[in-house]
Amino acid sequence: xxxxxxxxxxxxxxxxxxxxxxxxxxxxxxxxxxxxxxxxxxxxxxxxxxxxxxxxxxxxxxxxxxxxxxxxxxxxxxxxxxxxxxxxxxxxxxxxxxxxxxxxxxxxxxxxxxxxxxxxxxxxxxxxxxxxxxxxxxxxx
Numbered sequence: 001x002x003x004x005x006x007x008x009x010x011x012x013x014x015x016x017x018x019x020x021x022x023x024x025x026x027x028x029x030x031x032x033x034x035x036x037x038x039x040x041x042x043x044x045x046x047x048x049x050x051x052x053x054x055x056x057x058x059x060x061x062x063x064x065x066x067x068x069x070x071x072x073x074x075x076x077x078x079x080x081x082x083x084x085x086x087x088x089x090x091x092x093x094x095x096x097x098x099x100x101x102x103x104x105x106x107x108x109x110x111x112x113x114x115x116x117x118x119x120x121x122x123x124x125x126x127x128x129x130x131x132x133x134x135x136x137x138x139x140x141x
Contacts, residue, residue: 001042005035005052019130023060030056083109083125087138090121094135102135109133 012028034052041047086104094100094113102111102123110132117123122138 001045001048002035002038005031005038005048009035026056026059026063029059030054083128083133086125088123088125088133088135090117090119090123090135093117093119099132102133104133111135 009028009031012024012031016024016028030052033055034048037048037051083104088102088104088109088111090100090111091103091108092101094102094111094117096112096114096116099110099112100117100119102109102125104125109128111123112132112134113123113136115137117135117137123135124138125133126136127134
């Protein structure tokens, strides 16, 4: 049974790398804790689930205030927040219905827009989420 917990834990940790939320990371670590428990106590699924759940809840509860404190600390600057207002170039066309690709500096981002923007046009980042930027034409061109 422990191997299944390891597989689930690894899948959740890999999924976390795509989402950057920390929720899947803690679920993955909880699954790995359940795997360790399954290795020690192989016949008790209930104990495995309880240990995994407690580890997940403890990590979630105790790291949220810590990360909030770090983010609010003086001098903390999230590099992703600096994207807002920067100029970029459309690498794949954007329409209101479909995302495109925008290169801002040396990085490529999935991008949305309120109007069609063709490949090669200059854009300005107006807001961002964890993995997608919302853009508009640079200077209203």
